[in-house]
Amino acid sequence: MPAQLLAAEKLVKTFGATLAVAGADFSVYPGEIFGFLGPNGAGKTTTINMMTGLMRPTSGRTLIDGVDVACRPVEAKRLFGYVPDEPQLYGKLSALEFLNFIGDVYGLDAATRKPRILELLKIFELSGEQSHLIESYSHGMKQKVALCAALLHAPRVYFLDEPTVGLDPKSARLLKDLLRQAADAGAAVFMSTHIMEIAQALCDRVAILHHGDIVGMGSVAELRASSAEQTLEEVFLSLTGGSNHTSAPLFGRPA
Amino acid sequence: MIASEVRGSLADALLLSRALLRHRALAVLRDIKSPQLYFVATLAGVTLFCLILAGTFIATATLQAAQAYGLLASIPAWAFLVYLFTDILIAFGQALGDLYLSRDMPILLVMPVRVPSIIAAKFVLGVVQNEVYVAVFLLPFVIGFLLASHVAWWAYVMAIVGVAAFPATLYAALVVLTIAALRIIPAKAAKETLLLVGAAVPTLFWVLSFYRVAHIGGDLASLRLPDPPKWLPSTWLGNVLSSLAAGQPLHALAWMAVLLGVTLVACPLAMAAVASGFAHGWSGAWATPSRRIRNAARALRPRLPVLWTCARKDAWIFLRTPQLWFNHIAALGFVGYLLVGHKTQTPLLPMTVQLAMVQIGFVSILAALNPGMIAISLERRCAWLMKSSPLLPKEILGAKLCVAYAQSAGIAVVGAVALGAGYHFGGLDVTALALFALLMCACGICCGILFDSAFPSFEWENPNMINRGVRMVIPFLSSLGVLALCAVALWICRLALHGAPQGAAAVCCGLAGAAAIVAIVVSASLRRASSNIEALEV
Numbered sequence: 001m002p003a004q005l006l007a008a009e010k011l012v013k014t015f016g017a018t019l020a021v022a023g024a025d026f027s028v029y030p031g032e033i034f035g036f037l038g039p040n041g042a043g044k045t046t047t048i049n050m051m052t053g054l055m056r057p058t059s060g061r062t063l064i065d066g067v068d069v070a071c072r073p074v075e076a077k078r079l080f081g082y083v084p085d086e087p088q089l090y091g092k093l094s095a096l097e098f099l100n101f102i103g104d105v106y107g108l109d110a111a112t113r114k115p116r117i118l119e120l121l122k123i124f125e126l127s128g129e130q131s132h133l134i135e136s137y138s139h140g141m142k143q144k145v146a147l148c149a150a151l152l153h154a155p156r157v158y159f160l161d162e163p164t165v166g167l168d169p170k171s172a173r174l175l176k177d178l179l180r181q182a183a184d185a186g187a188a189v190f191m192s193t194h195i196m197e198i199a200q201a202l203c204d205r206v207a208i209l210h211h212g213d214i215v216g217m218g219s220v221a222e223l224r225a226s227s228a229e230q231t232l233e234e235v236f237l238s239l240t241g242g243s244n245h246t247s248a249p250l251f252g253r254p255a
Numbered sequence: 256m257i258a259s260e261v262r263g264s265l266a267d268a269l270l271l272s273r274a275l276l277r278h279r280a281l282a283v284l285r286d287i288k289s290p291q292l293y294f295v296a297t298l299a300g301v302t303l304f305c306l307i308l309a310g311t312f313i314a315t316a317t318l319q320a321a322q323a324y325g326l327l328a329s330i331p332a333w334a335f336l337v338y339l340f341t342d343i344l345i346a347f348g349q350a351l352g353d354l355y356l357s358r359d360m361p362i363l364l365v366m367p368v369r370v371p372s373i374i375a376a377k378f379v380l381g382v383v384q385n386e387v388y389v390a391v392f393l394l395p396f397v398i399g400f401l402l403a404s405h406v407a408w409w410a411y412v413m414a415i416v417g418v419a420a421f422p423a424t425l426y427a428a429l430v431v432l433t434i435a436a437l438r439i440i441p442a443k444a445a446k447e448t449l450l451l452v453g454a455a456v457p458t459l460f461w462v463l464s465f466y467r468v469a470h471i472g473g474d475l476a477s478l479r480l481p482d483p484p485k486w487l488p489s490t491w492l493g494n495v496l497s498s499l500a501a502g503q504p505l506h507a508l509a510w511m512a513v514l515l516g517v518t519l520v521a522c523p524l525a526m527a528a529v530a531s532g533f534a535h536g537w538s539g540a541w542a543t544p545s546r547r548i549r550n551a552a553r554a555l556r557p558r559l560p561v562l563w564t565c566a567r568k569d570a571w572i573f574l575r576t577p578q579l580w581f582n583h584i585a586a587l588g589f590v591g592y593l594l595v596g597h598k599t600q601t602p603l604l605p606m607t608v609q610l611a612m613v614q615i616g617f618v619s620i621l622a623a624l625n626p627g628m629i630a631i632s633l634e635r636r637c638a639w640l641m642k643s644s645p646l647l648p649k650e651i652l653g654a655k656l657c658v659a660y661a662q663s664a665g666i667a668v669v670g671a672v673a674l675g676a677g678y679h680f681g682g683l684d685v686t687a688l689a690l691f692a693l694l695m696c697a698c699g700i701c702c703g704i705l706f707d708s709a710f711p712s713f714e715w716e717n718p719n720m721i722n723r724g725v726r727m728v729i730p731f732l733s734s735l736g737v738l739a740l741c742a743v744a745l746w747i748c749r750l751a752l753h754g755a756p757q758g759a760a761a762v763c764c765g766l767a768g769a770a771a772i773v774a775i776v777v778s779a780s781l782r783r784a785s786s787n788i789e790a791l792e793v
């Protein structure tokens with residue numbers, strides 16, 4: 001097996017008394033799409049925030065291709081692309097200006113940058129609006145610009161936090177294809193999601209996070225086999241204890 | 256169970272007002288991340304209150320001893336007028352922010368309550384927020400004035416009621432103006448235009464009014480300020496106060512009746528007007544124009560160094576966000592104020608190059624503090640990008656410094672030249688003014704950035720909201736402290752080198768001393784700011 005591209009080593013994060021992430025420990029290898037599953041509030045975003053240097057872990061560390069994010073942040077950050085769950089971008093820049101700014105930040109030379117930016121905008125169907133200010137874009141359009149920015153410098157590692165949430169079906173499909181292509185070209189993709197179909201169809205391996213603990217990890221087939229459940233959804237529900245809804249009925253006949 | 260009967264509008268309005276006020280108060284309380292910060296800010300507020308009170312008391316007592324009854328009768332109206340103009344600046348943004356741009360409006364509008372009730376609740380919220388400024392700035396003035404005039408207890412009650420009612424009329428007028436403007440001005444430009452007008456008009460009014468005040472003459476006892484416009488509520492309130500002090504309770508009552516009567520009529524009328532046109536204005540204010548950047552393809556320029564590309568991004572944001580320009584209008588307005596007030600100031604304090612340098616230093620701090628204090632916060636919820644990209648803290652900081660300095664240094668130099676020309680200074684003196692202004696700009700920006708990097712505020716709807724409340728106090732006071740130190744350096748050099756030809760040596764030495772002080776402040780604060788940015792978590 002090739003050397004891991006992304007390694008999370010016993011990442012712990014506490015917010016005051018709450019333990020948000022309790023020792024996340026996993027590796028992602030080149031060519032692999034790794035799904036990070038968990039219910040709302042499980043700690044997915046917090047884990048990604050620690051791995052991308054947005055938050056300091058309470059303990060533990062993250063290595064991107066062997067580079068420690070905390071010790072050599074700039075070097076590590078050059079190696080990955082990141083799309084947050086809520087893509088907030090500079091509203092007063094146009095998509096072109098924004099992507100050009102990203103090109104400068106990642107040191108892309110003019111010859112590779114221009115065709116790549118125009119190509120990305122074209123495949124995400126943003127070419128018509130590329131000169132408009134981002135503040136007038138819809139949520140999904142902003143998310144597409146954020147995806148273009150992450151893809152622009154062709155990084156070796158991708159962090160995507162629930163990337164398909166705001167996208168229309170066509171763009172979601174496009175994203176899945178692009179991620180597969182990137183992985184096939186040797187990148188490591190780390191994506192969080194709570195959509196089982198995506199995880200099942202796209203991810204080579206998944207980890208299931210519950211209250212900050214990784215309660216299951218492996219390929220979908222392995223997880224199904226180990227817990228004797230039929231689908232990934234059932235595995236997920238049985239591991240996160242969410243399938244038995246027994247409280248009193250909320251809905252009666254409207255008055 | 257949901258009560259089936261429809262509540263009356265009034266009950267709705269009361270319920271909503273209570274809820275909104277409570278939420279605002281809780282938000283302020285729960286925002287206290289650093290107790291020391293709030294302690295210092297509260298202390299500063301209390302100090303300001305005491306200073307205004309003591310200053311007013313002493314000034315009033317002095318004027319009474321000099322039997323300057325003309326001045327005593329006209330000063331309150333002018334004091335309230337100054338407040339009124341300053342408040343227009345604040346309240347315009349507030350009317351827009353609370354009514355149109357506020358994030359809870361969509362939630363409120365889908366609730367089963369009538370629109371007038373929502374408007375009324377928002378109106379109450381706006382007025383109550385204004386009362387905070389009244390409490391800090393006007394209340395001590397009123398109390399100090401009355402204390403020195405030896406009046407009975409009921410005079411205090413009356414004056415305080417009047418002062419409390421004062422902002423309501425003002426806010427009502429501004430809210431109506433806002434909605435009217437949103438009907439006339441195309442939505443595309445409404446937000447920006449309104450806020451710009453809100454900054455420019457009071458500044459101009461202010462300078463013109465002071466021009467009249469500054470050009471009165473005569474001896475103290477017979478001196479009287481020109482009458483401020485009769486139709487302004489500030490004049491009515493001023494008349495209440497001066498009548499109370501002069502022992503004319505009937506006059507005071509009459510003016511009080513005018514003030515309260517107009518308030519009682521104007522506020523409901525204003526709310527009705529706003530409610531009737533609200534839907535139109537609201538959707539207009541929300542529509543974000545789809546602005547197209549010309550020649551945008553040219554943006555794909557060859558590679559720029561990281562610091563410059565960050566600076567270019569920040570410069571674009573500055574140029575495309577007119578709200579960020581207000582601060583500079585106000586700073587330049589202050590130069591105008593200095594020029595027209597020049598003749599009245601000089602008898603108290605003879606005009607020297609050093610005095611003009613301190614004056615322009617103050618203007619520079621006004622111009623520089625805000626760009627510094629919002630530099631990091633301006634990233635808003637894009638801060639994730641700054642933190643997840645391969646940028647060094649010093650590159651981020653460097654870009655912010657360049658953009659903030661470029662704006663405020665421009666204003667400072669223009670101000671210095673204008674002031675020097677107005678005072679009929681020679682070329683060398685104007686150069687000294689400009690150099691000192693540039694120094695104080697650097698100081699203001701660094702104090703601002705240091706504070707902003709330690710306490711950034713990423714949750715805002717328009718950039719004028721970043722520095723609301725206590726945020727402004729601490730960096731402002733620390734920059735003023737540095738200015739005071741530099742002023743001491745200037746005067747020491749002046750006294751020590753008095754015999755030098757034309758005082759040029761004294762000015763040069765003073766400048767060198769000030770430069771040394773500023774250099775220490777700048778290097779220390781930038782080092783701290785850089786490590787703050789490194790440690791920032793988003």
Ligand SMILES: Nc1ncnc2c1ncn2[C@@H]1O[C@H](COP(=O)(O)OP(=O)(O)O)[C@@H](O)[C@H]1O
Pocket residue numbers: 015018020038039040041042043044045046047
């Ligand atoms: N900045 C924060 N301060 C305090 N608690 C937080 C913060 N961010 C997240 N949490 C808590 O950490 C837990 C995990 O949150 P998060 O990682 O956002 O979950 P998700 O898996 O839905 O992305 C939640 O209980 C949340 O309340």
Ligand SMILES: [Mg+2]
Pocket residue numbers: 044045046085161
């Ligand atoms: Mg999340």
